[in-house]
Amino acid sequence: MRTLKKTWPFHVMLLPAMIFLIIFSFIPMLGVVMAFQDYKPWLGITGSQWVGLDNFRYLFERDDSMQVIWNTLIIAILKMVFNLLVPFIFAILLNEIRKVGVQRTIQTLVYLPHFLSWVILGGILLDLLATDGFVNQILGSLGVKPIFFLGDNNWFRFTVILTDVWKEFGYNTIIFLAALAGINPSLYEAAEVDGATRWKQTLFITMPSLIPMAVVVGTLALGNVLNAGFDQIFNLYNPLVYQKGDIIDTFVYRTAILNGEMGFGTAIGLFKSAISMVLILVSYRLAKKWAGYRIF
């Protein structure tokens, strides 16, 4: 009781946040029982019939859902790799620019796409990447046949990954730039005295200094292996590319919200949440072990 007398302001301060967490986070978690039901909206959770693991069995038997899981993995993993690699290299190159004004200007410009939504960017890209769009006109002047970037199963994933890297590489660079700023300058001076060229300095000082950061970023990204980017895919895709471009989140939206297969949709969602949770916990543990990273 004595501690409560001292700490009651803390509990009061946390109260609003807790109310929101309970309503919008914890109560929906209870709703996952729908994954084990043949949920009918008019019967509700209490009235719907229990079907055990049928929804999950169905998930693994359906060809389209397996394809969707596969698509999700491929897109997400490729995005992770390039969203790590490109900012890493970009940060090192940007760091070589000695004129502060130029460096700042470049930074300001590359951060920008991150802050625009996929609705805005999608609207722009739909026009730019159309068969008669700006990009194909440029390619056409180089003698390339028009490419249907967003309507061709062979090109869709490529386009999705490229545009995602384009949107995020500037923003993802920030963290590497911060790490670069933290490198002790005397290291470079010593190397200079020993006669190391700039390339050698980059190879033996800059890169090793950035690697711990890259490990943290890469490890934490592991938790996103089932997040291939709902906003982006939803705004860029169309029935022509469902085969190669449909991911778990868009699939849930179409099966559950549009087709009304609520139980099945919940099962996919639970499948995704459960695997993601395990991966996030593992990745946080690894990040803590390897780089001393902790969140709270």
Next chain:
Amino acid sequence: MYYKTRGYRIFNVFNTCFLILLALMCIVPLVHVLAVSFSAKSAADANLVGLWPKQFSLEAYKKTIDNPVFLHSIWVSVKRTVIGTALTLIITFLAAYPLSKENSVFKGRNVYSWLFVFSMVFNGGLIPFYIVIQKVGLMDSFWVLVLPGAVNTFLVILMLNFFRGIPKELEEASLIDGAGHFRTLFSIFLPISLPSIATIALFSMVFHWNSWFDGLLYMNNSKQFPLATFLQTVIIQRDMSSMSVNPKEMELISQTTVRAAQIFIGAAPILMVYPFLQKYFVKGMTLGSVKE
């Protein structure tokens, strides 16, 4: 010195050109949209517009602003951004203070932080969430845009890390002088936290301005759509059924130039806000991501 060698100077020229090119690639699409929005319909439809308007015209903007549904969606977005950001700021600020305390000072801290982390790593998925929204009566209500996203654990973490950087002596002095924790939080912490509050406000504003899916999912009446959702339906889905079936309006929305104008208006607030707040979010992001 290495930067005086010939090889490095050549590299430097190429490097600078290459990076400037990359930077331009990040804004060229937007410049193109801007050019289209200021061009005449005929030039835009014939794909003649590059990075500069052809046959300059304000027609597209006039038509866009003439559309009451569009204007109302801007109003919904502004309202949501202001109220949503204010709510998020208050909740984040209040929650971060106790969570930034040592375990020995605040015994319950572990339980609370565990709850926050759990809500971050696990969720019920789209469908159970959708049903909760239905059951609490938020369908078709303005508040569905604001309330569910009010608590953002990442922002709480950002804020609490900032609080941890504040010298303990400040807080102790305040408590010794007889101020309670609330008073300390609002009179001592609030004024010195303004930079990180600005960061959180920026993230929250961008989130609310850009959110479109909740509008699409929970609003049955397109008259209540926020701007982002409105744009999603008319620009991405090119769905005229969400508009009135007036053929004149249909023709109006489907024009390339009008679409471009709408896209640009949708992006404008962010383009205006972000250069000024850049220094804050760069700090905020590195602060929230990795700790030494």
